[in-house]
Amino acid sequence: MDTRAAIVVEIPRLRRYARVLLGDATAADDLVQDCLERALGRVHLFHAGTNLRAWLFTIMHNLHVNARVRASRSPEIPVDPAALGGETEPVQGSGLLLRDLDRALAQLPDDQRAALLLVGLEGLSYRETADVLGVPVGTVMSRLARGRERLRRLIDGGSRQALRQVK
Numbered sequence: 001m002d003t004r005a006a007i008v009v010e011i012p013r014l015r016r017y018a019r020v021l022l023g024d025a026t027a028a029d030d031l032v033q034d035c036l037e038r039a040l041g042r043v044h045l046f047h048a049g050t051n052l053r054a055w056l057f058t059i060m061h062n063l064h065v066n067a068r069v070r071a072s073r074s075p076e077i078p079v080d081p082a083a084l085g086g087e088t089e090p091v092q093g094s095g096l097l098l099r100d101l102d103r104a105l106a107q108l109p110d111d112q113r114a115a116l117l118l119v120g121l122e123g124l125s126y127r128e129t130a131d132v133l134g135v136p137v138g139t140v141m142s143r144l145a146r147g148r149e150r151l152r153r154l155i156d157g158g159s160r161q162a163l164r165q166v167k
Helices: 003-022 025-041 052-073 098-105 110-121 126-133 135-154
Strands: none
Touching: 003 025, 003 052, 003 098, 003 110, 025 052, 052 110, 052 126, 098 110, 098 135, 110 135, 126 135
């Protein structure tokens, strides 16, 4: 399979990660499109035999970080969807647990959320995740531990106390 065909195979994983990372399907699709555009435009830079998925996630991560930096430098102007006369969000009664998980993930710091999603959702190894995020493996492990604990507290509503270490 050539590199371009292998990239196409990874699109569902890229979309899934982007949707959970951003919490907005439209913005996620835009991020995936930007990622694919960058990857296909620079496919000659990919080294055969290395991890294509990690390469694509690295591109996506860097695009996301760059967009966050740009957004922090310019003020956000709120837009009222009703004023645009567009679609309304569907109202569905099921999936409360997924909704709670989505809300809890959105409250995590970006670094913890990215580590959790890459390892837990996408199945990347700690080493691959470290390469994607550009940090040491120990940092990935630390972010995962803190992220998992914070996620547990957010989902449980703070009812569970963290264990104390006794020396």
